[in-house]
Amino acid sequence: MKTPPPNNRPQIGGVWWPALVAAAVKLLLIPSYRSTDFEVHRHWLALTHSLPLSQWYSDATSEWTLDYPPFFAYFEKFLSFFASKVDPTMADVHRGLNYASPPAILFQRLSVILSDVVLVYASHRLTKGGNFGCAQRLLIWCLVIWSPGLLIVDHMHFQYNGFLLGILLLSISFLEEGRDLIGGFVFAVLLCFKHLFAVAAPVYFVYLFRHYCNGGLVKGFARLVVMGSAVLAVFAAAYGPFWYYGQIQQVLHRMFPFGRGLCHAYWAPNFWVFYIILDKCLAFSLVKLGFDIQAPTASFTGGLVGDSSPFAVLPTITPLITFVTVILAISPCLVKAWRNPQPKMVSKWISYAYTCGFLFGWHVHEKASLHFVIPLAATSLRSAEDARHYFYLSIVSCYSLFPLLFEAQEYPIKVVLLLLHSLVMFFGFSSIFPRSISTTATAVKGGRDNNNKQETPTFYIGWFGKFYLLGLLCIEIWGQFLHRIVFGDRFPFLPLMMISIYSAIGMMYSWIWQLRMISLSH
Template sequence: MAPPRTPDAATTFLWQIGVATALKLLLIPSYHSTDLEVHRNWLAITGSLPLSDWYSPSSPGSNPSPWTLDYPPFFAYFQLLLSSAASAVDPIITHLHLGIDYKSSSVIFFQRCSVILADSLLFAGAYLVSRRMSGPARWTLWMLIVWSPMLIIVDHVHYQYNGFLLGWLLLSLWCLGEGRDLAGGILFAVLLCFKHLFAVAAPVYFVYLLRRCFVGKGGFMRGLGRLTVLGAAVVAVFASAFGPFVYYGKMNEVISRMFPFGRGLCHAYWAPNFWVFYILLDKFLSSVLRRLGFEISLPAASFTGGLVGDSSPFAVLPRITPLTTFIMVLLALSPCLIKAWSNPRPKLVARWIAYAYTCGFLFGWHVHEKAALHFVIPLAVVAVQSLEDAKHFFWLSIVSCYSLFPLLYQAQEYPIKVLLLLLSTILMFLGFSALFDTNKASEASKASALGKGGQSKKSKGDCAKKRGFAFGWTGRAYLLGIIIVELWGQFFHPYIFSNELPFVPLMMVSVYCAVGIAYSWLWQLRSILAFS
């Protein structure tokens, strides 16, 4: 009797995509944020107005919606492409004067399906970046990306196109990992012309690609030639994106929309980063000084007001400016840049890029909590490389996913986000356990082949102790704390305080998750410095 046939890698991958897509289709009727109307308005702008008026806040014939384009031109071109399809489905979707409350089934169905279809680029990136991995590592990586609960929450419930954008990043990482530096640089330039917030990793790309141009045979002149070709290709990408707006004299409008520094240091819901601690310290010091009799003038804009705006003033501590955050991000990046220059190894690129986005998330200006995806997805590529990386990713992905819970604040979506986090936790644990149990068995067999008797048994015992997928008491205690924070915010706080202090549960989530992400930043920094 022939043994049962094991499905090949492509079949396994397609099964994962099929099941994940079915889940996304089931989520079409679920809650969506105002981002769905924002993108519908972008369909109307690109489909109805001339290119020269796309970024104008009050252009002739513009609609009353307050949400004009604030992504780079390639994303606007992408919206123009979608607007043509939207008009075929329902011409009203791209109407400029619909207002901000248009929620017909046609617009919801079309835009939800457009996100699902755009995820094809994410799947392509995940497949390619895993091509040289072993079977268990590939399957685990696919599961981490295809079934990412953060992507499902942000893109397919809250509504955005992060999977599509992260697909470009994965394709770039694949090219760099294969030594195709020119293609990797071009793909990253394309990504920046889709969403400029990915530029946090630009210093790493610049240093790495510059150093790689002069590594290997050919000497200085050949390296200079490589650099010239790469530079020309990147300039061509940016020229194709921004050239039309330069021609129409609209670059000032484009830049002002892409970089609205007037929005303030923090978003309405604090991203769990370094500035959470800075805000709390300012509030603590101002409270103490007022109790001691000092006259402290409180800022008019409160960080706990829950509004988007210039809430940057502080009562005691110095005011933070965009330049301050830029310098802090660059300083945090500097060890990684030194490593990229001194030892530009393709296998370390994903680790460096993930670290760069962690720095941007932790110290950046007006960071959205959704930006955690920028470092979680690249870290998935790193997670299958070693047991310690897997443990770090398992822990960090739970923390990062939980930090997104306040995005889905309606009661009917509560079971969805909880079940997504629980399901992903179980799948990650099973995937990592299977992956590193396989490694353990392989190492044990090698030890047996090298020697017999007591030496072989000792190697097996040492390997089993080293390779167990388990956490120390501090990691388990921190994850348990997430349950306590959630129980307080969902049940005890509303019962004790009723409608008072509504911002406290959100603040607790941000502060608690900020501790975890700050620890992750330090862990990643240590791992980068550990590689020679």
Template sequence: MLDVNHSTDFEVHRNWLAITHSLPISKWYHENTSEWTLDYPPFFAHFEFGLSKIAKFFDPKMLEVTNLNYDSKAAIYFQRLSVIVTDLMLVYAAKNIHFQYNGFLFGLLLLSVAKISQGENLTGAFWFAVLLNFKHIYLYVAPAFIVYLLRSYCFTESNKDNSVRWRSLSIVRLAALGFIVLTITGISFGPFIAMNQLPQVLSRLFPFKRGLCHAYWAPNFWALYNILDKFLTVAGKRAGFTASTNLTTSASMTGGLVQEFEHSFLPTVPPLVTFLLTAVTMLPALFRIWRHHDGWRGFVRCIVLCAYSSFLFGWHVHEKAILIIILPLSLLAVTSVDDARVYLLLSTVGHYSLFPLLFTRPETPIKVCLFCAFTVFSFLALQQIHRVEDKHPRPALGLPLLSVFESLYLWLLVALFLYTDGVHPLLGLSAQLPFLPLLVTSVYCALGVTYSWIKFYRLCLSGHEIKKSHVKTS
């Protein structure tokens, strides 16, 4: 049986190794012996297939579809080694252990951004198309890539008499861009289209019946919406009002389960509403990079804002998607003091929000030490880069570059940690209220994520500091 010290991601990817190794391609997206069915795009399925050819030399039993929750030492070592090796893509892209292979996917994201920022638009489009066909969560930032590439590559402009005059759309450039994207997508999905399985694949990639929120609520707008509904439910019952749904349905919200549920007092949120909110909050940033053509920094800011909008308002958002915001924002943090302020706030609360993913006692000192070391380094390094001198003496607990209010919010994370990892289990509440630490962590972190989004949104639309660098070279 699967060791409780392993996350479910270990079994997810072990099962995908087994599916792609043991079954013909026509059955990959139909196999459902395990609850962890294959639900990534075809490139990742082929990636698992390639890994399985090596995995068989470690332990052939891990490649049996019916061998659920199998976790031999050899299987564990293989999974760890494969993650470490593929994370070299992140090292390559940044020039700078998690069982979902996120490292090399982030590497592809950085590589695509770097190429486009260097003016190699077609190369950047190629790598981003590859990335989308590995993991479709990067659709979050696809609008930024689409609009920027159309604006900066497919359209050109001339400037005469201090006025911008548009030239006609370059059909050749549009065709070249479309050819790359369609070719990569065709290679990925072609076999499944030929087998008339495209609807089945898409149903796995976009499982809307999983519900509004992931089992562990991502710290986004819907976490705040859920807790407000829970509060109104309790308050309404005490006031004598009757909730719109029964107690079982209401309690399922905080049961840590992946499922659909209805809200009790607030309107139940369908997928269409989340899509519209996401799209509407993206549009101003997309319009800005189309209208103002702010260069690579405007492009990266738009990526960050699209990722923010998708994370805050998307359907069934995974908590780890916060990293899709933090990573590109780090590129901006070293070039602008305003971006740095948002980054310090978001990265601190965002990284803390991932603490519950490392839930065993032996992992606690490791995650705390790494978190503290990275956070302290980020504050000191960015303060030194931007050479910001406080106009007024900073309070004893004031943090560099942040306001007193923001500093206080981050310091309260210490109290939150002491409760969730100390007081809660010591009071014997773990069995009675097992989801409470997750709920409190998610809701508190959602406040910080939402606040930082508002702050960055204003910064992005104003275009402040977009045309000047604050990096000191001395």
């Protein structure tokens, strides 16, 4: 009697145990450090609860004005119904700023934890199809749900990236199944929650136009109308009320504040780091040579959000320049999507687009690396080379977020989170891609067997990876211990600058690797 084959279909219950472990860790992090983003979202919650919709995007009660798309404002409005019951003061925009009572802290922390249900379900759905085994699905769930970057940004620093990335993964899962209409619809919903995800919109447009709107002129046009109608319906639901009140211009002004400058307060580790450093080096060199040039200051590393765009020597970068640069960087991916729109490549194309936006975009936040690190987790098991790339990238991404938590009591937490994540990846990838040798031919010579052996693809950390990761360790030791010994209180910006530059090297390597893999794909 033959033993029936094991049921390899993913069960929804299987994803909940890593989710529960993550929830337990998130509950322990409730008393940890909170950034000003905590007050930002508390104020938005109070603003949407206390004021009529027509005033949401014009109110200036606080400096933390509402600058997310309408669906996120509606989300804050939804939370405010419950917040007003827990602590009425936290939902009252007229009762002062920087309010953080114990009930308010607990409510907002729990709201982030509960909203991560979307990410958990999306992780399950993304691994529902394909040829994933049980161990592979479990590893992907752990990489996504236990992401140290998400824990740092959402559950310590405080934001709501988890459920937004969950919506992105849901959209990708539908596209990979060939359900293009609902995949495009879900992406439109995501854009109305957070417009920064629009970097991948060109990929969605080209892919859906070629893959969904095909089948001849009449059928293709009909599908284009259906898809366009679905997307327009989403945007009408989001922006329609503000159009009615004549607030559209104000909404767009708040959503696209180009006056904030090229770089964020802490340099995101992207291409513009090298541009800024080159400008500073050229300026100081020319000053030493006697040229009448204004020597650059450390404004880029001052830690303030503002216009930090002027350069001493190199041309000033404008939002238009960054936009064109991002489009040019994405173009190889768009060409591939146009010529051969394959559902299996969607996740890699979308991740590559977000990588381009991170590296070449305007006023990029370091937290935006999550936009491509999380989706790439789902493709990390396609080959040993994908696994190696993800191993390096996720470590660099997490380490680049360390400056967000600058208080001493959080230092052990972020280090432990990164180390545990690295161990999960190392042992997980090693088990999926073990070093094994298969014999292809055997010959007997001189009384001994000579085997022609061929190694199967395996996960390993090569010399480049070991060298680069050792460099990360050296950068951290310098910033935490040696900088004070050598320089004392001088050059306070240097440790942050070193983290940004060194992490940017890793990010550029990831971009080049992704570009190469996309170019070689068929």
